[in-house]
Amino acid sequence: MSLDYTSLLLAVGFSAACLSLTLFGMWLTARTERFLLTWALSLVFVVGDIFVYDAYIDMPGRLLGVATLALLLLGFSTMLGAAYQFRTGGSPLPRALLGCVSLAMTLPPMALGYDGLGFMFENLFAALLLFATAFEYWRGRDEAPALTIGITTLYSATAVSFMLCAAVLAWDGKLVLGHAPSNWAEELSLIVVIASMTGIGALSLALNQGRLARHHRRNALTDPLTGLLNRRALFDLHGHLPVGAFTAVVVFDLDNFKAINDEFGHAAGDEVLKVFASELAGNLRQTDVAARMGGEEFALVLKRTLPETVEDTAERIRTAFATRLIETETGSLRCTVSAGFAFGSKEGLSFDKVLSAADKALYDAKRGGRNRVTASPFRRAS
Secondary structure (H helix, E strand, O other): OOOOHHHHHHHHHHHHHHHHHHHHHHHHHOOOOHHHHHHHHHHHHHHHHHHHHHHHHHOOOHHHHHHHHHHHHHHHHHHHHHHHHHHHOOOOHHHHHHHHHHHHHHHHHHHOOOHHHHHHHHHHHHHHHHHHHHHHHHHOOOOOHHHHHHHHHHHHHHHHHHHHHHHHHHHHOOOOOOOOOOOHHHHHHHHHHHHHHHHHHHHHHHHHHHHHHHHHHHHHOEOOOOOOEEHHHHHHHHOOOOEOOOOEEEEEEEOOHHHHHHHHOHHHHHHHHHHHHHHHHOOOOOOOEEEEEEOOEEEEEEOOOOHHHHHHHHHHHHHHHHOOOEEEOOEEEOOOEEEEEEEOOOOOEOHHHHHHHHHHHHHHHHHOOOOOEEEOHHHOOO
């Protein structure tokens, strides 16, 4: 028994409409994820295409034919733009406009009455756009491999179904049909689209939720002013681990920072903090961790290192910062920093204890005249 083509078509339209509304609702709660809005818009084009195509089935005509081809290819072009936007955060327009080039090849045959050729080109370019969308997700697979590979597979399967439709039309060789294409490939394509759309929707929503969760966690663990880790993040990484003999903690504190805020204003103080943070980040090895502990205090954790290396690193940061002329809205200024550092032990000391020892060394540097680096008695690896 032949499948009810109209029912399948309406099922695709209903699924696309529901997914579009879901994506739009998600965008309203996460406005920074603009790709959700782009993707929702692409599905609006697809839904529009389905209703126009349903009308075309009943009353074939050039105007409806042109409209249905244009809406589908606009939808898939915008979908490609949304995939690029999801992967890179960039504008979807270049990819979407590139996809719209397909309209120049597809619409003229349909407008001239060669509907068979028009539908053949439509299916071919739809397949190419879907393959390109799959490739965008494949390129971004490092973010969540299982989910993105699943999405890539489903987009590719949908592309193959459109390719089959184009192949069947090409095999028939009819440039003029006078009606909507009706063959086994068209019915199979609708079934694949329904299944794939459901799967793509579920996987994409899971992928986006995972991204939002990671984004919120990253915000919770990052100092918003400097971009460094915050105190909580530092303790999450090191607070529960013993600190060995070749791991050091360096604590930095900007000298006379309150006076800078009083004289130049808090905006200038913020600029000083950002400049020091950039100096700190610029001297990190891959295994080092830097954090803003709060106020004008920063910490640096160095692994697999020796006292001489730690002292050289702290001195390099101190010297470079002292020579920086910091431009602010209220004038230029210079600032210095004091530092203290401590090592763990062969048996392993608690992170709190090593941090406290580094703090005491920092206070010794402050009492000794500021703008200097002081080592704790625990500095020697044993």
